[in-house]
Amino acid sequence: MSQAVVAVNAGVLLPILAPAIGAAVVLVVDIAAQRLRRTHYMIALVSLVVGAVGTFAGLGMVAGDARQTLCLPGGGQCMYAADAVASALQLAALLAAGVTLLLSWPDDKKQSSGGTAVIVSLVLAATAGATAVAGARDLGSWLVALELATLPTVALVALRGARSAISGAIALLTTALVSFGLLALAAALWFTATGSGFLTPAAALTAIDDPTRRPILVLAVALVVAGIGFKLSLVPFHAWTPEAYDGAPLPIAAFLAGVSKIAALAALLIVIRAIAPLGAPALISIAIVAAASMTLGNIMALRQNGVVRLLAWSTVAQAGWVVMPLATVTSGAVFASGAYLLAYVLATLLVFAVVAALVQTRGAARARDLSGYHALVHDHPVLAAALGLALLSLAGLPPGVLGLVAKVTALRPVVAGELWWLAVIAAVNAVLGVAVYLRWLRVVMATAEPDTDVTASVAAPALSAHPATLVAVGLAAVALVVTSMNPQLILGLLGS
């Protein structure tokens, strides 16, 4: 009897395999039949839905449980293990990718350059990377999956070919390379310190007690925080974010704000869980980075007049909130961080979907500038309501109850860990955040027509938004309304 080296359970890997296979199928179909643009999108959506269904079994599992596969023989360690938090992040990544595809759905009227297969397969590949990194438990898979989630986004940003897109892509590429270098170094140090290729608490424990290996492990963790900091847009690793968001096509910016952030946090959570025994000193860097991110992000967002740049800086600020709970070693930290990320991704995707719909109806120049939102509530009351709900959820004020509950969840571990200074900085930033989003909402709700816009609205022909975009707005809005009424629907995904 020959025994397999590792046992593979394809069902457990479905969240990764489905988008990966989807990407391959799209490319094959493109070779076979070249004019089928919409078919690519249909294939992609199906593969994302199949992947999403594949995550269901892992959602809401009790702490300590995980769906494992790729295990070493003889009951050895597993290279893939998705617990409740990882499954929830996978689900969010797959759904966020679906929204991105809906936003970039091809338009019949415009004859584009036939790059849809490339776009779709890149989106699917990056999504597969995001779902893979959430479950990766060994250094190799973790590093490769994280890069798989990053590199396709560089191409996606650059594909538009405009000058701003290229500069955005270069910013992103440079960041990706530096980040990869830091993470590869971190992986090497981890291996040096622990002698293990696995990112598990057991591996970390062997190094913690040894005074010569402990500093190496701490250095490895610091490099991980820096490397992931680039991907999560944490200050001081955030500088690429406004460039890349503003240069990228809108759906790709939504992808960067959604799927890419999920991948980055998933990668960070794996390391954080592994080093929990290391204790608080290693995590003080996260506290400082979190405080700096939310403060700088909010202050810069207050000064932006372009909505995509505003959203980019808002991402920086929200990333600070996402990692803030991880600054403590309390048990609820990973749960809180995941919960905050899911709430942020849902609200941000809705904002991007509304902006995309307005780009289609009012033109890019108007929809990408804050002043173009003047009195939106009169022209497009439904879109304005969706936008208002999403902005209030980001600000953390009712009726955006989901965002408020996320803030409560994120603050809990900080208070339990008695990091009073961080809690007070967070409170001040809650105020700054409200100022950022209400500044936008105030424009949306304004009543009088400004003189300058009269000519523009007369000149612009009345366009209608693409049905796929409206579907994306509708799905995200319904999801946000339902989860605001019952936030447990989101919290429950992450397990108890």
Add this chain to the structure above:
Amino acid sequence: MILLLAALAIPALTGTALILTGRDSVRSSEANANLVSLVASVATAALVVATVITRPKVDYQWLPSLGVRWQFSVDGISAPLLILTAALGIAVVVHARSYPPHGGSATTFYGCLQLVEFGALATFLSRDAVVFFLSFEVVLIPMWVLISRFGDSHDLPARADASGRFVLYTVLGSTLMLVGILALVHSAGTANLDALAAARGAGLGRSTQMVIAALLLVGLGIKIPLWPFHTWLPPAHTIAPTAGSVLLAAILLKMGTYGIVRLVIAPLPIGFGALAPVFAAAGVIGILWGGLACLVENDLKRLIAYSSVAHMGFVVLGLSSGTTVGLQAALFANIAHGVVSALLFFLVGGLKERWGSADLATARAALREVSPRLGLALVVGFAASLGLPGLVGFWGEFLAMYSAWSPAADRPEGFMRVLAVLAVTGTAVAAGYSLRVLRLIWSGDRTSPTHVDAHGGEWSVLAVLVSAVLVLGVAPGIVLNTTSKDVSVITSEVSR
């Protein structure tokens, strides 16, 4: 139980429905919106009265991941505030029949009024500390809309400033309060307010209690507003429409003092005892500061706002004394200020509509001569405001000063007596500014430019409030007997 849930559901659903359905400011839709609101407010008030009588308890699981439950019930401390909220909920709608909102669609206006009422009722009813916080936040956005869209449109930058200041200050306060609540819940192990009150801080060290109490006092102090955090209140009152001013002064400010009773005095007796002298001193500075500002203020709405700061200072003084009498006085002064400030803001709102401004320096027709009903209401309102015996304003302030003169055993008696003396000086200042206003606009023999007297909805609202001032002034036992039992439970250990 159904009664209580319906009392919350009716304003919430009516408010949401009104905001979502209304978009244009058609004349007929305004009458409909008023009628719908009136029916909803009356139904809510009936249900609130039934709830107060039957005292049901509601307890549902809501967010098991965070241990948050829908726990609602009524006791003697919240009952008078619930009745006040429900009654004023009707009054603002009736009063708005005489003064239709301008600046936006009527349905939005009435919808926001309903949502503010919902948030206030939920705050006073909730028995879960986190739900208390969430309810606290519900009122923010509707109130922001009321000020920023329906407020005085003479000076648009000032209006934007006032509404923004209101939201940002309050969010800072409530987020600090959230940090305090989470710390309290984490260290006490329960989020149930009754359980927290019953535990009396058992198991919490003095320093822990002081940190948590300080966070909560600053957070709730901004809402009260306590000197030196009061600077958001005068602009908000000056700009807000009449209904907004009434709800803000009569109900929203009470949420701060109510929160201090529930979250600080009852569960953290030692921490509050240590901070009480500082808290009381800030209250007394508020009494003098507000009173002195009133002596020179020429905008009538701003003047009443400053007098609110002074009156809330008496509430703070009573709360700080640590005695049953002091707490009773504070709760009574809460209600008294609710009735008097509602009366004065209704009155001044009507005068501002008639005069076109609320400037005291402009020569007007004497109210005594041209509008005896308005004149009567003004005299009663300011007489109550200066604390004339026999009117509602007397009991709370008199008892608060008495309790400061003979405070609980663990309070510094000499210091509290100094504060009591200063507070007495404050009542003299109050007499000064009240008589100044009466001299300027009530007395005299000018009869031009004439204006119509109050009639219809406006007069019925004023008449009811004038009667409430008289009835509660003659028979304060109505409120004091309701609160006494629950107050003595809270103070039983501290009082002599």
